Amino acid sequence: MLTGVLYALSDPVRLSIVKHLAEDGGRACGTFCLPVAKSTASHHFRVLREAGVIQMRPEGTQYITSLRREDLDSRFPGLLDSVLQASGPI
Amino acid sequence: MLTGVLYALSDPVRLSIVKHLAEDGGRACGTFCLPVAKSTASHHFRVLREAGVIQMRPEGTQYITSLRREDLDSRFPGLLDSVLQASGPI
DNA sequence: TCCATTGTTCTATAGTTTACGAACAATAGG
DNA sequence: CCTATTGTTCGTAAACTATAGAACAATGGA
Numbered sequence: 001m002l003t004g005v006l007y008a009l010s011d012p013v014r015l016s017i018v019k020h021l022a023e024d025g026g027r028a029c030g031t032f033c034l035p036v037a038k039s040t041a042s043h044h045f046r047v048l049r050e051a052g053v054i055q056m057r058p059e060g061t062q063y064i065t066s067l068r069r070e071d072l073d074s075r076f077p078g079l080l081d082s083v084l085q086a087s088g089p090i
Numbered sequence: 091m092l093t094g095v096l097y098a099l100s101d102p103v104r105l106s107i108v109k110h111l112a113e114d115g116g117r118a119c120g121t122f123c124l125p126v127a128k129s130t131a132s133h134h135f136r137v138l139r140e141a142g143v144i145q146m147r148p149e150g151t152q153y154i155t156s157l158r159r160e161d162l163d164s165r166f167p168g169l170l171d172s173v174l175q176a177s178g179p180i
Numbered sequence: 181t182c183c184a185t186t187g188t189t190c191t192a193t194a195g196t197t198t199a200c201g202a203a204c205a206a207t208a209g210g
Numbered sequence: 211c212c213t214a215t216t217g218t219t220c221g222t223a224a225a226c227t228a229t230a231g232a233a234c235a236a237t238g239g240a
Contacts, residue, residue: 002105002173002176002177003099003100003101003102003105004100006096006097006099006100006105006173007096007097007100009093009096010093010094010096010097010100011093011227011228012093013228015092015093015096028186028187029186029187030185030186030187036228036229036230037229037230037231038186038187038188038230039187039188039189039190039229039230039231039232040228040229040230041187042187042188042189043227043228043229044228045187046188047227058187058236058237060185060186060236060237060238061184061185061186061187061236061237061238062185062186062187062237063186063187075176076172076173076175076176077172077175077176078168078171078172078175079169079172079173079176081168081172082166082167082168082169082171082172083092083096083166083169085166085167085168086092086165086166086167086169087092101197101198103198118216118217119216119217120215120216120217126198126199126200127199127200127201128216128217128218129199129200129201129202129217129218129219129220130198130199130200131217132217132218132219133197133198133199134198135217136218137197148206148207148217150206150207150208150215150216151206151207151208151214151215151216151217152207152215152216152217153216153217
């Protein structure tokens with residue numbers, strides 16, 4: 001749902017996650033240096049996941065997180081690009 | 091702020107307002123047939139206004155509401171268009 | 181086997197958001 | 211002046227969100 005994606009992207013912590021993923025591709029959750037506790041980070045990853053913005057693949061003890069770019073681009077053409085462009089550099 | 095705009099657009103009632111404005115241009119608040127009380131509608135108009143998405147010009151006893159398209163397009167190029175396209179027809 | 185690492189889940193809490201009705205202010209028309 | 215219209219503001223209640231700590235599960239290495 002579009003409103004779900006917009007909502008997921010409307011939080012600074014979650015937008016930061018998405019920006020990092022757009023730059024670096026797949027990463028483990030622990031590599032984002034987020035200013036919140038890990039339980040809070042887990043919550044934000046779930047919001048992004050359930051909105052269809054990211055996907056997480058287990059690998060050993062960690063989860064490799066990546067953007068669902070093609071999926072988003074086909075459902076909401078241009079949306080992610082414009083958000084990333086408007087959000088500026090990391 | 092980008093997150094403020096995304097948040098403003100992430101509510102179904104507010105997105106509906108924006109879609110109507112994108113189609114019809116300036117309109118009075120009472121012409122939107124929103125599924126909420128007028129005090130609630132007033133709240134949503136304020137959120138959109140404070141995020142910089144719309145502007146409201148008093149005219150008699152009513153407020154003519156319109157999209158701040160150029161402003162949005164210059165601050166966040168392509169964002170509004172992609173949201174409007176993704177949100178489909180009214 | 182034992183321990184460290186990684187992230188989830190559970191529980192609680194403080195703050196925010198949405199929602200409504202009632203009262204209010206401003207304007208226009210008779 | 212009185213009334214109707216339009217929308218805001220206030221007070222309040224319900225629902226939701228972000229946050230954190232503690233406990234837990236799964237994996238991998240020593």
